[in-house]
Amino acid sequence: MINEQIRDKEVRLIDVDGEQLGIVPVKEAQRIADEKKLDLVKISPNAKPPVCKIMDYGKHRFDQQKREKEARKKQKVISIKELRLSPNTDTHDINVKIKKAKEFLQDGDKVKVSVRFRGRELGHTEVAFKIFDNFAEAVSEYGVVEKAPKMEGRSMAMFLAPKNS
Structure with missing residues (x-):
């Protein structure tokens, strides 16, 4: 879940640098993310309170797809x-x-x-x-x-x- 999709009242917030900002209300976390022109992404939804991180979601998805593609290249299909x-x-x-x-x-x-x-x-x-x-x-x-x-x-x-x- 990203940005407005997050429905929790409070979240544990992690900054872009990986620094923990503590437990803050979702609106406050969203405001901080908007100020930095980045996305608020829910990392660990099952934690109490859920963990969210401020990051560039598009770049994150791109990097993730790139890693998956590299992994597929390296695997050998034995026939x-x-x-x-x-x-x-x-x-x-x-x-x-x-x-x-x-x-x-x-x-x-x-x-x-x-x-x-x-x-x-x-x-x-x-x-x-x-x-x-x-x-x-x-x-x-x-x-x-x-x-x-x-x-x-x-x-x-x-x-x-x-x-x-």
């Missing part, structure tokens, strides 16, 4: 990239997928490697475990196995996380 294989994927094709997985891990993304089974392939799930072992060993320089290979319906999946995190 999950998926690579799909099949039990009879050839060696060269797996090497291409490994190269792609290394790129994703270097960028800081997690990688989901999945092997899709069709028809009779479902009876030979041990092939997928071999593929996953080779895959994890090949990318061990850049990432670690976050979630071991596990069956999910007709496919088996393994999650890799970047090593630096």
